[in-house]
Amino acid sequence: MRTLYIIAFTALGILIQFLFHAALEIQVITFFTEIVDPLMWGISWKALFAVHRVSAVVLFIGGAYVGFQEGQHWWRELYIKRKSGLWKIGRRV
Numbered sequence: 001m002r003t004l005y006i007i008a009f010t011a012l013g014i015l016i017q018f019l020f021h022a023a024l025e026i027q028v029i030t031f032f033t034e035i036v037d038p039l040m041w042g043i044s045w046k047a048l049f050a051v052h053r054v055s056a057v058v059l060f061i062g063g064a065y066v067g068f069q070e071g072q073h074w075w076r077e078l079y080i081k082r083k084s085g086l087w088k089i090g091r092r093v
Helices: 002-035 045-084
Strands: none
Touching (some): 002 045
16 A cells, blocks of 8 residues: 555656646747747757756656655655554644
């Protein structure tokens, strides 16, 4: 059960990273096609594609890592602390 829970959170992290990547990419493409010309700064489209590939891998790994860490954190909060009585709902400490 714990493994499935953490895998689900990792998948959620990857999906959220995908949405973040899409939003970021839309902004960058809009910036370089409508606002400024990348050739004006001496940046070729080939270099921009290389930056895209590297950033896509970094965002993917980051999303998976954050999802994995959140899965571990919430498993501990909800299933370990709650069952042991350390997690009080609706009570002021």
